[in-house]
Amino acid sequence: MDTNTLLRALPKVDDLLKREDIVALGDTHGHALTLEALREALDGTREVIRAGGVAEVSTDAIAADAAVRLAAKARRSLRRVINATGIVVHTNLGRSPLAGAAVDAVAEVARGYSTLEYDVSSGERGSRHVHVEELICRLTGAEAAMAVNNNASAVLLGLAALARRKEAIVSRGQLVEIGGSFRIPDIMRESGAKMIEVGTTNKTHLRDYENAITARTGLILKVHSSNYRVVGFTQEVALEELVALGAKHGVPVFEDQGSGVLIDLAKYGLPGEPTIGSAVAAGVDLVSASGDKLLGGPQAGILAGTAEVIAKLKKHPLARCVRLDKMTLAALEVTLRLYLHEERLFAQVPTLRMLTMTADEAARRAGGLASAILAACGDSYEVATAADVSRAGGGALPMEDIPTTVVSLLPRSVSANALEECLRLGEPAVIARLKDGRLLLDPRTLDPNEEPEVVAALVRAGRLGTAG
Numbered sequence: 001m002d003t004n005t006l007l008r009a010l011p012k013v014d015d016l017l018k019r020e021d022i023v024a025l026g027d028t029h030g031h032a033l034t035l036e037a038l039r040e041a042l043d044g045t046r047e048v049i050r051a052g053g054v055a056e057v058s059t060d061a062i063a064a065d066a067a068v069r070l071a072a073k074a075r076r077s078l079r080r081v082i083n084a085t086g087i088v089v090h091t092n093l094g095r096s097p098l099a100g101a102a103v104d105a106v107a108e109v110a111r112g113y114s115t116l117e118y119d120v121s122s123g124e125r126g127s128r129h130v131h132v133e134e135l136i137c138r139l140t141g142a143e144a145a146m147a148v149n150n151n152a153s154a155v156l157l158g159l160a161a162l163a164r165r166k167e168a169i170v171s172r173g174q175l176v177e178i179g180g181s182f183r184i185p186d187i188m189r190e191s192g193a194k195m196i197e198v199g200t201t202n203k204t205h206l207r208d209y210e211n212a213i214t215a216r217t218g219l220i221l222k223v224h225s226s227n228y229r230v231v232g233f234t235q236e237v238a239l240e241e242l243v244a245l246g247a248k249h250g251v252p253v254f255e256d257q258g259s260g261v262l263i264d265l266a267k268y269g270l271p272g273e274p275t276i277g278s279a280v281a282a283g284v285d286l287v288s289a290s291g292d293k294l295l296g297g298p299q300a301g302i303l304a305g306t307a308e309v310i311a312k313l314k315k316h317p318l319a320r321c322v323r324l325d326k327m328t329l330a331a332l333e334v335t336l337r338l339y340l341h342e343e344r345l346f347a348q349v350p351t352l353r354m355l356t357m358t359a360d361e362a363a364r365r366a367g368g369l370a371s372a373i374l375a376a377c378g379d380s381y382e383v384a385t386a387a388d389v390s391r392a393g394g395g396a397l398p399m400e401d402i403p404t405t406v407v408s409l410l411p412r413s414v415s416a417n418a419l420e421e422c423l424r425l426g427e428p429a430v431i432a433r434l435k436d437g438r439l440l441l442d443p444r445t446l447d448p449n450e451e452p453e454v455v456a457a458l459v460r461a462g463r464l465g466t467a468g
Helices: 003-008 013-017 020-029 031-050 059-074 100-111 130-140 151-163 184-191 206-212 239-249 276-282 307-315 317-321 326-338 342-348 350-355 359-377 416-424 448-467
Strands: 081-083 144-148 167-171 194-198 217-223 253-258 286-290 301-305 381-390 402-411 429-431 433-435 438-441
Touching (some): 003 031, 013 020, 013 059, 020 059, 031 059, 130 144, 130 276, 130 301, 130 326, 144 151, 151 167, 151 301, 151 317, 167 206, 194 206, 217 239, 239 253, 253 276, 276 286, 286 307, 307 317, 326 342, 342 350, 359 402, 416 429, 416 448
Parallel strands (some): 081 429, 167 194, 217 253
Antiparallel strands (some): 286 301, 402 438, 433 438
């Protein structure tokens, strides 16, 4: 048939809507979405006809195309993936997975009503701050505390409340940019504080801060360098010295720690990171940190400090803009409660469990996964285990190589890149790493219950490769 004849042979939308299979799709997905998919399928067929790619019109093929389009439209955008990258706090994959108890708490408050801002003892309006404030104070030694929706908000709120229309002194070596183009200078500008840079990129001395203090100084800011380090000929001022300087001149000191550490990680084989409690003990007026990252909770911003400073933050107009919702508060409260029993902590908080997995355990897990893949996939892949490194991720422990053992795969029918894409587009998606032409699966970030799913995904991918 010629092009015009084929175009005229296309079925009408109304006729397609009467098909039994399309009626069933409409019952499942709704009329509007089904109609949209049918029109898209017809438009797609028209394009193929005009390009000379169709010899005859098939109504069944158009209906099948619409069904595929509907399935894609119905699929949630935010959905579960399996993280086989070995990057524990993977920013793009949702950062820290929650403890089971935290997940249960989220589900409980999400299903119905809660004590979010209600005091059951008095029957009066309550404050959402109470759900985590006492816990943060108990775990850090702070006089007062609050939580907001992320650490960037915590920094913004702290600067706005303490240094708006004033000067904030910060070392040039701490003017960092982290993921998502988050820049300290930009946050300062938006807060209304005037940034005063002191020192150089690699060296800042106490005298640099002192020489910058004027009657207009609102605070001294110390910033965690997050996912980079300046090494070699460097110097920065200790927090205790900044606190003493601030006390001398009546200027508050604010430390942005970023990573959110509540316990001494060095006891568990990880590099020592400053804790929120250590900043409080040093005498800072305010410290901020993430509720996820190395803390292992939901994405949140934790603020701890003096009662006077936290009171200012709570009353600031921005506090309402950046407050936590009930589900995040539920997850954060439960995660913080787990820290009250440090002996059980690492068995319950996935992030900490993954970070402290020993090299021997990683090797055992990798060997078991490799054996399962070989048993299920036959000769679809060349399978081996290899020494490699995991990463903390999320800007935490940036210089630390965490020893691990990975499963290394070389597909026999397709390229490693094609295999990576096939796994990534599967359901659930399996996100892996490519290195030197091979696909790597790191057991550090795999829950043992996910390993059978990874094997099943590789079986499916192997069949597709053979078919291709």
